[in-house]
Amino acid sequence: MTPTAPALQLEHVSKDFRFGSLFSRAVHHAVVDVNLHLERCHVLGVVGESGSGKSTLGRIAVGLIPPTSGTVTVAGERLDNLDAGALRRKRRQMQMIFQDSSSSLNPRMTLQDLLMEPFRVQGLLTEPDRRRRASELADEVQLAQAFLPRMPHEFSGGQRQRISIARALALDPGLIVADEPVSALDVSVQAAILNLLKDIQEARDLSMLFISHDMAVIEFMSDDVAVIYQGRIVEHAACQEVFAKPRNDYTKLLLTSTPSL
Numbered sequence: 718m719t720p721t722a723p724a725l726q727l728e729h730v731s732k733d734f735r736f737g738s739l740f741s742r743a744v745h746h747a748v749v750d751v752n753l754h755l756e757r758c759h760v761l762g763v764v765g766e767s768g769s770g771k772s773t774l775g776r777i778a779v780g781l782i783p784p785t786s787g788t789v790t791v792a793g794e795r796l797d798n799l800d801a802g803a804l805r806r807k808r809r810q811m812q813m814i815f816q817d818s819s820s821s822l823n824p825r826m827t828l829q830d831l832l833m834e835p836f837r838v839q840g841l842l843t844e845p846d847r848r849r850r851a852s853e854l855a856d857e858v859q860l861a862q863a864f865l866p867r868m869p870h871e872f873s874g875g876q877r878q879r880i881s882i883a884r885a886l887a888l889d890p891g892l893i894v895a896d897e898p899v900s901a902l903d904v905s906v907q908a909a910i911l912n913l914l915k916d917i918q919e920a921r922d923l924s925m926l927f928i929s930h931d932m933a934v935i936e937f938m939s940d941d942v943a944v945i946y947q948g949r950i951v952e953h954a955a956c957q958e959v960f961a962k963p964r965n966d967y968t969k970l971l972l973t974s975t976p977s978l
């Protein structure tokens with residue numbers, strides 16, 4: 718690992734999805750020749766309409782799916798150069814936060830168990846230390862200690878998203894990919910979760926790829942912005958620049974058509 722290397726670098730990354738039988742083949746080019754650069758401790762917003770390839774890009778960035786071509790380098794290490802064991806270890810440093818958090822929470826586990834689970838799965842820490850870390854993580858995402866014995870169904874959507882954020886933070890990742898983390902929430906709750914994510918990103922010096930279709934959300938969260946259209950990056954610059962002086966017609970369209978938070 719190189720200490721000065723960017724948190725994430727995508728070079729000429731493409732992803733094709735293939736459909737059909739042997740006799741009728743079709744290919745969908747979901748991501749096309751993407752180059753992205755995320756500086757350490759920065760937030761890179763990725764914005765585009767539904768189906769533009771944002772989630773595919775996020776999954777490629779954390780090594781959940783391989784690109785069809787191109788390279789992904791995380792903190793100086795190319796993911797395609799890692800063997801299965803090294804990739805598993807590397808994945809601890811790269812966590813994803815999804816839109817629909819409730820589906821990933823085991824309905825039969827208490828909040829305490831949900832927050833201890835990442836350490837148990839990895840065989841890290843003793844039970845008392847796992848309990849202590851669970852309680853610290855609850856504090857960090859502003860969930861009361863009194864909630865620790867509660868089950869997922871006893872929490873609101875916003876609180877469940879806080880649980881997912883805490884679980885993503887448990888193993889101290891350096892890189893977070895947040896894929897539409899507030900899209901499923903009421904507008905009143907969205908702002909609170911965005912503020913929390915921003916505070917945590919700053920306090921932990923996290924590098925974050927922040928995916929959203931909402932320009933207002935992107936503007937609030939990001940240092941830099943990449944605009945994706947039909948799988949291609951059409952604009953990639955500092956956030957202020959993109960919002961003050963958009964160059965691409967599609968970016969201009971997004972800016973005029975997205976309602977503010």
Ligand SMILES: Nc1ncnc2c1ncn2[C@@H]1O[C@H](COP(=O)(O)OP(=O)(O)OP(=O)(O)O)[C@@H](O)[C@H]1O
Nearest residue numbers: 734745747765766767768769770771772773774930
């Ligand atoms: N596993 C898959 N198999 C086939 N096609 C896929 C697969 N995953 C994504 N796609 C297709 O690739 C394109 C990009 O999808 P992706 O989910 O990355 O877009 P997105 O910008 O995140 O959209 P949304 O915000 O609606 O999730 C879409 O046309 C989608 O149908």
